[in-house]
Amino acid sequence: MAIRGADLLLTKDMLDKLTIEDIDIKGKRVFIRADFNVPLDEKLMITDDRRIRSTLPTINYAIDEGAKVILGSHLGRPKGKPEPRYSLAPVAKRLQRLLNKEVAFVSDCVGPDTDSVTRKMRNGDVVLLENLRFHEGEEKNDEGFARCLSALADYYVNDAFGAAHRNHASIVGIPKFLPSVAGFLLKKEVEYLKGVVSRPVRPFVALLGGAKVSGKIGVLEHLMDKVDKVIIGGGMAFTFIKAMGYEVGDSLVEPEMLELAEKIRMDLRKSKVKFYLPVDCVIAQSMEAAAETKIVTTQEIPKGWRALDIGPASVKLFTEAIQDAKTVIWNGPMGVFEMDAFSRGTFAIAHSVADAYAMTIVGGGDTDLAVSRAGVSDAISFISTGGGASLQLLEGKELPGIAALTDKGKGA
Numbered sequence: 318m319a320i321r322g323a324d325l326l327l328t329k330d331m332l333d334k335l336t337i338e339d340i341d342i343k344g345k346r347v348f349i350r351a352d353f354n355v356p357l358d359e360k361l362m363i364t365d366d367r368r369i370r371s372t373l374p375t376i377n378y379a380i381d382e383g384a385k386v387i388l389g390s391h392l393g394r395p396k397g398k399p400e401p402r403y404s405l406a407p408v409a410k411r412l413q414r415l416l417n418k419e420v421a422f423v424s425d426c427v428g429p430d431t432d433s434v435t436r437k438m439r440n441g442d443v444v445l446l447e448n449l450r451f452h453e454g455e456e457k458n459d460e461g462f463a464r465c466l467s468a469l470a471d472y473y474v475n476d477a478f479g480a481a482h483r484n485h486a487s488i489v490g491i492p493k494f495l496p497s498v499a500g501f502l503l504k505k506e507v508e509y510l511k512g513v514v515s516r517p518v519r520p521f522v523a524l525l526g527g528a529k530v531s532g533k534i535g536v537l538e539h540l541m542d543k544v545d546k547v548i549i550g551g552g553m554a555f556t557f558i559k560a561m562g563y564e565v566g567d568s569l570v571e572p573e574m575l576e577l578a579e580k581i582r583m584d585l586r587k588s589k590v591k592f593y594l595p596v597d598c599v600i601a602q603s604m605e606a607a608a609e610t611k612i613v614t615t616q617e618i619p620k621g622w623r624a625l626d627i628g629p630a631s632v633k634l635f636t637e638a639i640q641d642a643k644t645v646i647w648n649g650p651m652g653v654f655e656m657d658a659f660s661r662g663t664f665a666i667a668h669s670v671a672d673a674y675a676m677t678i679v680g681g682g683d684t685d686l687a688v689s690r691a692g693v694s695d696a697i698s699f700i701s702t703g704g705g706a707s708l709q710l711l712e713g714k715e716l717p718g719i720a721a722l723t724d725k726g727k728g729a
């Protein structure tokens with residue numbers, strides 16, 4: 318059972334930037350950069366609208382305050398030119414339903430039509446611009462493009478946490494021209510991801526998984542002197558196991574990471590951080606749904622077989638290690654959870670995290686999908702909407718999209 322009202326435990330001084338509540342937006346045109354990069358199926362139906370719903374508090378606040386709300390976002394990777402399958406039109410429809418209010422959709426994010434529509438807006442109106450990445454200036458952080466976008470508005474609000482690690486025009490470019498503040502989602506993400514790490518309630522457990530050590534090394538290095546326990550699952554565990562001298566068959570190993578993996582293990586031991594690796598695993602000869610599988614100890618992976626999930630003994634071990642935690646940060650699945658045969662470990666651990674009486678924080682991307690497929694999203698204290706952005710915050714790095722906002726105390 319996740320700690321509810323977890324906000325109460327958090328320190329509120331994690332963001333040294335102005336927020337939407339610090340500015341007077343009545344009657345003003347406000348450009349809200351949202352992250353509406355939602356998954357769509359082949360019929361262009363939205364399969365998960367969590368990213369849209371996460372920004373509703375900011376949009377509703379702006380509407381209630383009487384602002385003219387101009388929304389901008391990217392969707393997918395259209396490579397700088399219009400591509401119908403990456404249109405934000407389905408988002409406009411869903412937004413309209415969620416807000417219970419008309420959302421005018423303009424088919425370009427800049428240009429004469431957009432200027433004219435946004436100029437005619439009345440207080441409380443909402444306009445959604447077409448995909449910002451239909452212009453190559455967006456990803457190139459072109460100053461002219463940023464200037465055109467900024468000309469649409471009086472204020473800029475960044476609520477796109479999932480894109481805050483990008484040096485793109487709508488993230489770091491517009492703030493050069495407009496007073497720029499954080500939206501509620503951005504603020505909440507920072508409060509959780511930075512706040513918990515800076516003042517965790519102990520025991521504090523970091524649970525890491527996913528494919529590679531190299532993808533999580535920054536997080537591991539940043540968290541290692543702050544946590545009480547480190548639990549490693551997923552493909553990345555096998556670089557550690559190999560570095561200890563065991564044979565791991567055809568399991569995923571990053572040879573260039575072996576030395577560093579061993580050093581981290583020794584450093585953790587020296588600083589008396591408890592370190593857990595899988596003791597057993599589900600193996601197969603190929604990564605195929607119908608492949609024959611076996612459960613073996615991690616010391617007994619035969620040649621030609623690869624570990625694709627943690628086994629039941631590891632689930633038990635990790636669950637016990639999580640049980641007394643008061644804070645858990647989880648990033649990365651325990652196995653190839655996308656395939657039924659290798660999903661049990663991840664789903665079991667999702668339940669263990671959800672059952673812990675702790676502040677539980679799940680990093681975005683794959684892990685949030687895993688938690689949602691396990692059916693326990695509601696039992697997690699906080700699920701980040703950002704994959705790359707949440708990793709960067711957990712690495713202790715500053716996000717360009719946050720650095721670009723107006724400092725507290727400066728006034729907008």
Ligand code: AMP
Binds near residue numbers: 529552648651
């Ligand atoms: P990451 O983006 O680094 O968090 O990696 C997520 C991916 O890691 C998922 O798509 C999983 O299928 C994959 N993964 C997890 N465990 C393993 C494993 N034992 N072998 C290969 N891939 C894995």
